Amino acid sequence: MSKVARAIFPGAERRARALGERLRLARLRRRMTVTEMAARVDASRTTIYHLERGDLSVSLAILVRALSVLSLEEDLDLIARDDVLGQRLQDLSLRQPRRASPRA
Secondary structure, eight states: OOOOOOOOOHHHHHHHHHHHHHHHHHHHHTTOOHHHHHHHHTSOHHHHHHHHHTOTTSOHHHHHHHHHHTTOGGGGGGTTOOOHHHHHHHHHHSOOOOOOOOOO
16 A cells, blocks of 8 residues: 655755754764765665755654764754743633623
């Protein structure tokens, strides 16, 4: 049974490609080849190519290991750190104080 291709939002796709490019630049700044990166991440060169292209089929485990190899693992703590929308929605559901009814 083949996998069903799911649509990806264009904005998410752009962000994934941008992340891949940042990972590629981080690797290059460390003067690391794709082969070296793949060996240290314990993945194939093809997987590293996919990761650096922003292919969303690459597993989260590979991304986490790649960030660790690049000494960027603390960046994981920044993902969904500030849930501004969730906090606003939660605040809206809090009880509002009752207002005194106007007397005639």
